[in-house]
Amino acid sequence: MVKAFGYRSNGGPDVQEFLDLDMPTPMPGELLVEVRSAGVNPVDWKIRSGMMGPASESDLPAVLGSEVSGVVRGVGKDVDGFSENDEVFGSVAPGSGGYAEYTLVTATAAARKPPQVSFNDAATLPVAAATAYDGVTQLNLKEGQTLLITGAGGGVGVAAAQIARDLGINVIGTASEEKRALVESLGATLIASGDGVADRIREIMPDGVDAILDLAGGDALQAVAGLVVDRTKLISAGDPGVGELGGHFIERDRTSRVLEIVAALVADGKLDPHVEDVRPLNEAADALAAVEIGHARGKVVIEVSS
Structure with a gap:
């Protein structure tokens, strides 16, 4: 089973809970990623609250989080340029979430993590x-x-x-x-x-x-x-x-091209994501609260594994 943090209905922080889910299987165009770190963003709580539209029954339970870094453990069909054990970062696939031990990532919205860039920093780049x-x-x-x-x-x-x-x-x-x-x-x-x-x-x-x-x-x-x-x-x-x-x-590009550019800026020392708060997965609620309340300075990251 995969440990994850999400919700079973739209609402406030009180609907959040830890979930035990089956190991996901990558569909065509997707990567199965063992999550090292997950970025925390305002859009996460906005989706949970229903502000971005109500969740359908088929989407529940849902896992929070939209961006991750980690290691590829499975490659779906029609994916080019990625192999198992690649260190990557990117946006989660539709129906998936980042606050989890494993998740699915859309291959066209992922990139290889430069060795000079930490997993924590990389997890903040896609969003x-x-x-x-x-x-x-x-x-x-x-x-x-x-x-x-x-x-x-x-x-x-x-x-x-x-x-x-x-x-x-x-x-x-x-x-x-x-x-x-x-x-x-x-x-x-x-x-x-x-x-x-x-x-x-x-x-x-x-x-x-x-x-x-x-x-x-x-x-x-x-x-x-x-x-x-x-x-x-x-x-x-x-x-x-x-x-x-x-x-x-803002017109979002949402492709590997932009991810490679911003990762290169971090690798070259031109961009510091300013990860100011790192929490373990079991403190996911506190990590999201810091962003939802608006007290976070810089980026908040959930460190899932190391």
Whole structure:
């Protein structure tokens, strides 16, 4: 049996529980991965809560988690480029979850882990770093222009600030005051979020900013949207209200190509995922709570095995 952490119905943290599941079998296009580490992301609790749509009976029980690193233990049909015992990282296959001893990974959304990159760091790349890379590159800013990142202290924001900085882009990040040291260590200028944030930004950027990468949504997005004139340069990771403001969602690539790029950045020392909190699988509830409550700094990882 495979130990996993998930839920049997949509709801709050009270529906979470440990599950004993059968060993999964890789279907065509999938890899069976013995999980070393699993990244923890806000989307995990949003899926559990039903915010992303209610789970059907056939999908339950469901395992939490959407990104992992580990070792290939089985290869499905129609998979090229991977073999058993390869060290990999990637996004879990539909119907699978990362908070587990074994999971299924979509081969086209996986890549080999460079030896210089730890399993813990690699597990954070498919969602956070890849989203950050897609967002920053789609904005197509020139060296010297200014990018505003809302929610700069979270996993995607930490990666986006570093990727933008490496391209010579000036970064302003909004986050809580308690995340100042983290945001400033990325080479970004922190502007405390909350009431009056737009005025505080205009004090240093009277003419506004060249682009906004929204990772916070809601009121945080509404408060700063007016700082960018060209609304094609306003993109969000998930707030549907961005369309009403003239912007659009980040267009996700979700392929091995992007994973290889961000892994190379980590291997070269240009990108630090800032894994700040590592918990064992039996503390999965606490790991997810840190992200759901919003107190996490940098990335939270569940270490399944070593």
